[in-house]
Amino acid sequence: MLTMRQKKAITKELKDRYQRSSKKEKTIILNGFIQLTRYSRSYAARALRIKEVLGYMNIGGRRVRLVRDKRKVKRKKKRIYDQEVGHQKGGRLYQI
Numbered sequence: 066m067l068t069m070r071q072k073k074a075i076t077k078e079l080k081d082r083y084q085r086s087s088k089k090e091k092t093i094i095l096n097g098f099i100q101l102t103r104y105s106r107s108y109a110a111r112a113l114r115i116k117e118v119l120g121y122m123n124i125g126g127r128r129v130r131l132v133r134d135k136r137k138v139k140r141k142k143k144r145i146y147d148q149e150v151g152h153q154k155g156g157r158l159y160q161i
Contacts, residue, residue, distance in 0.1 A: 072102050076112050083113040 067075070075098070083094050099109050119131040 067102060072104075075101060080113050084116075 079094060079098055083091055086094060095110055098113065099106055102109065104112065116132060122129050122131060
C-alpha cells in the first residue's frame with residue numbers, strides 16, 4: 066500500500082508524459098497508474114490530465130481549486146438574427 070506522499074510523487078512523475086502521449090499510450094499509462102495507486106479510473110485520468118494547481122479559494126461557501134489550463138477557449142459566435150425574427154416551426158411564426 067502506497068502512502069499519499071508516494072502517490073503524489075508518482076502522479077507528478079507521470080503527468081507530463083501522460084499529457085504528451087497518444088490515446089493508445091494514455092490507455093497503457095492509465096492502466097498501470099490505476100493498478101499502482103488503486104485510484105478509480107475517472108479520478109486517475111483527471112489527476113493526470115489536470116495542468117497546474119495555483120491554489121484554493123472559498124466561493125459561496127465552497128472550496129474551489131484554481132487551475133492554470135492552456136486549453137483553447139471556444140469563441141462566442143455572433144447572433145445572426147435579431148429579436149424581431151421568429152422561428153418557423155410547423156408553418157407557424159413564433160416571436161421570441
